Amino acid sequence: MSPVRVAVLISGSGSNLQAIIDKIEKNEINGELVVVISNKENAYGLERAKNHNIEGLLIDSKTVDHHEYNRLILSAVKERNIELVVLAGYLRILDKEFIEAYKDRIINIHPSLIPSFCGKGFYGLKVHQSAVEYGVKISGATVHFVDEKADNGPIILQKAISLDFDDTAESLQRKILAVEHELLPEAVKLFCEKKLKVIGRKVSICK
Ligand code: GRF
Numbered sequence: 001m002s003p004v005r006v007a008v009l010i011s012g013s014g015s016n017l018q019a020i021i022d023k024i025e026k027n028e029i030n031g032e033l034v035v036v037i038s039n040k041e042n043a044y045g046l047e048r049a050k051n052h053n054i055e056g057l058l059i060d061s062k063t064v065d066h067h068e069y070n071r072l073i074l075s076a077v078k079e080r081n082i083e084l085v086v087l088a089g090y091l092r093i094l095d096k097e098f099i100e101a102y103k104d105r106i107i108n109i110h111p112s113l114i115p116s117f118c119g120k121g122f123y124g125l126k127v128h129q130s131a132v133e134y135g136v137k138i139s140g141a142t143v144h145f146v147d148e149k150a151d152n153g154p155i156i157l158q159k160a161i162s163l164d165f166d167d168t169a170e171s172l173q174r175k176i177l178a179v180e181h182e183l184l185p186e187a188v189k190l191f192c193e194k195k196l197k198v199i200g201r202k203v204s205i206c207k
Contacts, residue, residue, distance in 0.1 A: 003032040004192040007082040009073070009090040010038050014045020016088035016109055019181035020188055021052050029185060031192040034080050037073060039092055061092055070095040077102070084191055087146065088184060091123060099148055104198050106146040107191065109184045111176045113158055114142040118151035128169040128176070138162055139172060141180045143187040145198060154203045156187045156196060 008017050017036060023029045036049035039061040049056035059072050074097065077085060087094075087108040099106065110118055110127075116136070117127045131139045140160040147153035159179050163172060190196050195206040 001030060001194075003030050004083045005034050005081055006031045006084045006086060006188065006192075007035045007037060007077050007080065008033065008045075008086045008088050010036060010043055010045035010088055011040050011091040012043050012045065012089050014043065014048045014089065015177060016180055016184050017045045018048050019185050020086065020088070021048065021054070023185040023189065025052070029189045029192055031084070031188060034082060035076065037076060039069075039090070045089075067095055067097070070098045074098050074101055084188070086184070086188060093150060094146065096148055099146060104145055107143055107156065107184075107187055108146050108151070108153075109180050110142045110144070110151050111139075111173070111180060112142065113138070113140045113160060114144060114151055114155060118142075120150050122151070125169050125173060128172040132163070132167060132169050132172060136163060139176060141176055141183050143183050145203070154198050154201050156190070156203050156205075157183050159183050 010017055021033060024031055024033055033054050035055045035057055036045060037057045037059055038046050039059060041058055046056040057076060061069050085102050085106045112118055112127050117130045138160045140158060142158045143156045145153040161175055161179055190205060197204045
């Protein structure tokens with residue numbers, strides 16, 4: 001099987017991107033990371049791409065309107081024959097045209113157990129603050145396929161962790177990030193091995 005051509009979209013630090021790069025470099029994923037696309041100029045993820053000789057592309061979301069911006073990303077991924085688009089801390093919503101073009105080929109990581117603490121406005125520390133304030137005993141991470149609603153598509157993998165009484169939003173964020181670094185590369189690996197099948201709202205993982 002030839003390696004699956006992967007694009008990762010980021011807006012920030014890119015620690016999840018790094019987790020994918022590391023697994024690909026160890027040959028644990030049958031994928032080739034072709035391009036890292038950022039909508040923010042100062043995203044550290046672009047540095048990470050550079051450090052690993054991966055093309056980094058800045059498509060600044062400030063300078064064009066939403067649809068034009070989406071069209072620019074769509075043509076960038078099409079031109080590079082990308083087969084899988086990974087959203088790794090990417091803080092923009094993709095439009096309908098993009099999602100239809102890459103149906104069941106876009107995955108996202110979210111730092112909670114969807115459907116809790118997700119959807120519009122739930123990003124960054126807010127997700128963990130809400131979980132701590134609610135007093136939940138478990139939270140975790142979710143990797144899912146992307147559809148037209150925020151954090152809504154079919155779930156690929158989830159992993160739960162327990163909260164300690166003293167956990168703060170910051171400590172919970174750190175704990176969950178460590179889980180994300182396992183879960184996202186695992187989902188990419190499964191996709192690249194063609195083991196994921198979407199059946200309605202469910203994702204079957206072939207053995
Ligand atoms: C992660 O918590 C991810 O779940 C969320 O944004 C954060 C990105 O972190 N969507 P990083 O840029 O990968 O370090």
